[in-house]
Amino acid sequence: MSTSSVNVVAHPLIQHKLSLMREKDRSTKSFREILNEIGMLLGYEVTRDLPLELVDIETPISPMRAPKIAGKKLTLAPILRAGVGFLDGMLALMPSARIAHIGLYRDPETLQAVEYYFKAPQDLSDRTVILMDPMLATGNSACAGASLLKARGARDIRFVCLLAAPEGIAQFQSEHPDVPVWTAAIDERLNDHGYIVPGLGDAGDRMFGTK
Ligand SMILES: O=P(O)(O)OC[C@H]1O[C@H](OP(=O)(O)OP(=O)(O)O)[C@H](O)[C@@H]1O
Numbered sequence: 001m002s003t004s005s006v007n008v009v010a011h012p013l014i015q016h017k018l019s020l021m022r023e024k025d026r027s028t029k030s031f032r033e034i035l036n037e038i039g040m041l042l043g044y045e046v047t048r049d050l051p052l053e054l055v056d057i058e059t060p061i062s063p064m065r066a067p068k069i070a071g072k073k074l075t076l077a078p079i080l081r082a083g084v085g086f087l088d089g090m091l092a093l094m095p096s097a098r099i100a101h102i103g104l105y106r107d108p109e110t111l112q113a114v115e116y117y118f119k120a121p122q123d124l125s126d127r128t129v130i131l132m133d134p135m136l137a138t139g140n141s142a143c144a145g146a147s148l149l150k151a152r153g154a155r156d157i158r159f160v161c162l163l164a165a166p167e168g169i170a171q172f173q174s175e176h177p178d179v180p181v182w183t184a185a186i187d188e189r190l191n192d193h194g195y196i197v198p199g200l201g202d203a204g205d206r207m208f209g210t211k
């Protein structure tokens with residue numbers, strides 16, 4: 001199978017906002033607000049190819065056939081905790097979307113993803129699912145998230161992150177070659193603790209003020 005595509009979203013607004021988030025002295029409040037804003041901008045990109053259909057409507061002036069989003073319904077799937085940071089921004093664009101919560105934490109020693117919660121619509125087979133987590137480091141969490149969604153039948157999954165390490169992209173493409181990736185940047189590497197360099201530190205802790 002061919003590898004999944006990786007889309008680096010180079011829009012200047014996203015790049016500027018990402019640089020603000022990387023600053024180590026940025027407040028929790030500001031970090032959270034900007035993550036939400038970028039969530040909306042990435043949501044715009046990840047939905048760019050959603051199919052449209054022409055439907056009959058009436059404007060105040062005349063009837064017309066107007067384009068509306070066709071077919072498959074949307075599900076937003078944040079990986080807890082940090083993935084929740086994208087959610088409000090995405091929901092502003094897609095207010096009718098269903099939500100699948102995926103609870104995973106990364107074991108600090110093994111760097112393996114540990115599942116602690118999963119609540120999703122029963123059948124995802126006819127849905128477009130946007131899996132989201134700001135950080136793609138080793139790739140273990142994103143891979144586990146995509147596998148959980150596939151076990152519920154999901155066949156059209158798109159993964160959105162803020163920052164990716166080359167190691168995480170390679171791992172994700174090898175395990176989920178059918179899932180395209182959107183990211184604002186691909187950084188240099190992982191450090192010995194599995195953190196992205198230069199990165200932005202621990203996204204969940206910075207977002208929720210837990211360190
Ligand atoms: O690609 P990986 O090596 O799996 O690392 C990325 C994961 O690590 C962070 O979660 P963390 O375990 O810190 O949980 P949190 O979001 O609850 O802080 C981040 O939010 C990702 O989910």
Ligand SMILES: O=c1cc[nH]c(=O)[nH]1
Nearest residue numbers: 137195196201202203
């Ligand atoms: O750099 C990293 C790696 C994993 N998780 C984070 O929050 N940051």
Ligand SMILES: [Mg+2]
Nearest residue numbers: 202203204205
């Ligand atoms: Mg964390």
